[in-house]
Every structure is written in C-alpha cells, then in structure tokens.
Amino acid sequence: MNLFDLSGKVGVVSGAAQGMGQATARALANYGADLMLIDRNLAGAENTAEELRQLGRNVLVSDCNVSDPESIRALFKRVDGEFGRVDFLGNIAGDGHLGNPEALAIADLERTLQNLVIGRFSMCQEAGIRMLAQGKGSIMNIGSLASITALGRGHAAYSMAMGAVVQMTRELSTEWSHRGVRVNAVLPAQVLNPSLSARMADDPTLEARFLKGIPAGRLGRPADIMGLAVLLASDASEWISGAIIAMDGGNLAMNAGGTPGHQPHVVQTFLPSEKK
Numbered sequence: 001m002n003l004f005d006l007s008g009k010v011g012v013v014s015g016a017a018q019g020m021g022q023a024t025a026r027a028l029a030n031y032g033a034d035l036m037l038i039d040r041n042l043a044g045a046e047n048t049a050e051e052l053r054q055l056g057r058n059v060l061v062s063d064c065n066v067s068d069p070e071s072i073r074a075l076f077k078r079v080d081g082e083f084g085r086v087d088f089l090g091n092i093a094g095d096g097h098l099g100n101p102e103a104l105a106i107a108d109l110e111r112t113l114q115n116l117v118i119g120r121f122s123m124c125q126e127a128g129i130r131m132l133a134q135g136k137g138s139i140m141n142i143g144s145l146a147s148i149t150a151l152g153r154g155h156a157a158y159s160m161a162m163g164a165v166v167q168m169t170r171e172l173s174t175e176w177s178h179r180g181v182r183v184n185a186v187l188p189a190q191v192l193n194p195s196l197s198a199r200m201a202d203d204p205t206l207e208a209r210f211l212k213g214i215p216a217g218r219l220g221r222p223a224d225i226m227g228l229a230v231l232l233a234s235d236a237s238e239w240i241s242g243a244i245i246a247m248d249g250g251n252l253a254m255n256a257g258g259t260p261g262h263q264p265h266v267v268q269t270f271l272p273s274e275k276k
Contacts, residue, residue, distance in 0.1 A: 003236035007032035010083045011233060012076075012127060014066050015093030017044025019193045020142065020225045024090045025052060027226035028233055034058040036079050038066060038093065058083075066093050067119035076126040088233040089127040089139045091120050096158035109157045116161035117168070124172055128181055136180040140232045141169050143187045145248055166244055173242030182241035184232055189213075189248035191220035215260040216249030 011028045015021025016037035025037055029052040039045035042063040049059040060082055064075040079086055094116045097108045124139055131137025146155055147162040169185040176183060190196060190210045196219075200206045210219060224247060231237050246252045254260065 004031055004230050004234045006087075006230070006233055009033045009087035009233065010035070010079070010085050011088040011090060012036045012038070012079060012086055012123075013090035013092065014038040014064075014123065016048050016061075017041040019092075019222045020188070020191060021090065021092040022048050023222040023225050024092065024140075024229040027229045028088065028090075029055050029057045029059070031230050031234070032057075033088065033233065034083065035060070036075075036083070037061045038064050038075065040065070040093075066123060067095075067115040069118065069122040072119070072122045072126055076130065080130070085134055086127050086130045087137055089123060089137075090142075090229060091123050091139060092142045094119055096155075096161065098153070098155060099157065101156040104157060109160075112157040112161050113164070116158070117164045120165055121168055124168065124183070128172065128176060128183075131181040132176065132179050137182070138232055138237070139172070139181070139183045140229060141165050141183070141185040143169070143185045143244075145187050145189050145246065145252060147185070147187050148244070149252065169244065170242050177241040182232075182237070184237075184240060184243045184245060186225065186228055186232075186245050186247050187252075188220055188225070189246075189251045191222060191224065191247075193222070212260075213254060214249040214251050215254055215258075217260065218249065220247065220249065 006028055009032070011033045013021055013025045013035060016025045017039035021039065025035055025048055029035060034057050035052065037045045037049050037059060040063050042061060045061040049061045052059045062075055062078065065071040096116060097112045099108060120141060127137065127139060143165045144162045146159040147166040150159060166185055169183050172183040211217065228245065228247060
C-alpha cells in the first residue's frame with residue numbers, strides 16, 4: 001500500500017510560478033495528482049504546468065486574484081467544470097507589507113489583511129465547501145514564524161495577518177475534521193525567493209542575522225516544502241489536522257540566547273564496562 005499515492009486526486013495550488021508554490025505543484029504531480037495552478041504571473045504558471053504535463057498530469061492554469069473572493073469563486077467554478085472535485089488546497093500566495101508600525105498607513109494594513117486573511121479564508125471556504133460535499137479533503141495554509149513570534153523589522157502588518165491564518169487554521173480544523181476535511185498550517189522561516197534575496201542584497205548584514213537563529217545552518221529552500229506537501233495531501237496524514245508545523249531549520253525551538261553548534265565544554269562519559 002502506497003500511503004503517499006495521489007493518483008486520481010486534484011490539487012489547487014496558488015503561487016505556482018515559482019518558490020514554494022511551484023515546489024508544491026511539482027511534488028504533488030510527481031505523486032500522481034492533477035492540478036489547477038494559480039499565479040498572477042500567468043506565463044510562469046504555464047511554464048510550471050507544461051513541465052508537469054510531461055509527467056502525464058492534467059494541469060490547468062489561472063491568473064486568479066487570490067485576494068478577491070469573487071475571483072476565487074469563479075476559479076472554483078472552473079475547477080468544478082474541469083475536474084469535478086478538489087482534494088487538496090495549497091494556500092500559498094499572498095502579498096504582505098513592511099513598514100514601521102508608527103508610520104503604517106491603515107490602507108496598507110487593510111490591503112495586507114485582504115491579501116493574507118480574507119483571500120486565504122475565501123480560498124479555504126471555496127475548497128472546503130467542495131471537500132465537505134465529497135466527505136474528504138486536505139488544506140495546507142502557509143503561514144510564517146511571524147504567525148506566532150514577533151520579527152520586528154517592520155513586520156507588524158504581516159505578522160498580524162499571519163497570526164490570523166494560524167487561528168483560522170485551528171478553527172476550520174475544529175469545525176471540519178469530523179466531516180473528513182483536514183486543515184493544517186506550515187510556518188516557514190526565511191525561505192529563499194526573489195523578494196528575500198533583494199532584501200538581503202540591500203542589507204548585507206541580514207543573512208548573517210537570520211542564520212544566527214537557524215541551528216540547521218542554512219536558509220530555507222522552496223524544495224523544503226515538497227515532502228510536507230505530499231504528506232499533508234495524502235492518506236499518510238489522515239489523522240493530522242489543526243497542526244501548526246514549523247518548517248524552520250530549528251529556529252522556533254532555539255532559545256533567543258542559544259548559540260547553534262556551540263560547545264564550550266564537552267564532558268566525556270563512559271559506560272561502566274568501559275571504565276578501567
């Protein structure tokens with residue numbers, strides 16, 4: 001029995017032109033799923049789709065605005081017509097905003113909440129309606145370590161929104177799990193993408209500051225999401241719901257005063273039989 005087999009399943013994945021969205025789509029397709037890929041970069045999503053069609057998968061693309069509930073409703077009606085079911089939602093895309101809280105414009109806060117809370121909820125709602133009707137499905141919301149810890153550096157609006165994503169995940173899991181629909185959240189630390197790379201280029205000290213808090217010793221890569229996506233989409237995780245999963249190289253586990261790999265004094269111990 002292959003617990004990770006996704007043959008016959010349909011996944012809807014946002015942000016599929018690059019990064020974790022593209023990696024999620026690749027992972028699902030490699031394990032047999034057909035896909036609806038979403039990205040405002042339609043050409044990029046189509047490039048991902050063409051790659052996955054080479055595996056024999058049925059893959060469609062959309063440039064749906066995933067912050068707009070009306071556009072999301074239209075997207076899922078298209079999914080109904082083309083596939084007739086939804087088994088997995090990779091709820092990944094959504095723009096944040098950086099700015100000092102004392103100067104944060106309310107319009108920027110509202111836009112961030114629209115993108116990351118209203119949009120993500122609408123995606124969950126539309127996918128959830130269909131999953132509830134079929135009695136089974138799985139939703140993977142992408143949050144951030146900023147969902148449950150503070151980052152500073154102008155992240156107030158982003159962190160507020162991502163905190164809502166975590167609580168949304170818990171509430172939907174509580175409401176839907178007994179009806180066969182699982183809802184989990186993955187909280188990445190710093191995963192390399194064009195935006196993060198640009199920020200590190202602007203501030204040469206930033207990468208070293210990130211790495212001080214990551215015991216694994218490297219930044220995240222989009223491919224790090226692939227195993228989690230397959231696990232959460234598959235029957236291998238049928239009793240996992242409401243989980244808040246850090247994908248962070250050990251960042252969350254480490255005390256703020258901790259030092260990765262630092263061993264000032266090593267005490268050598270022996271088994272009793274080894275003592276002379």
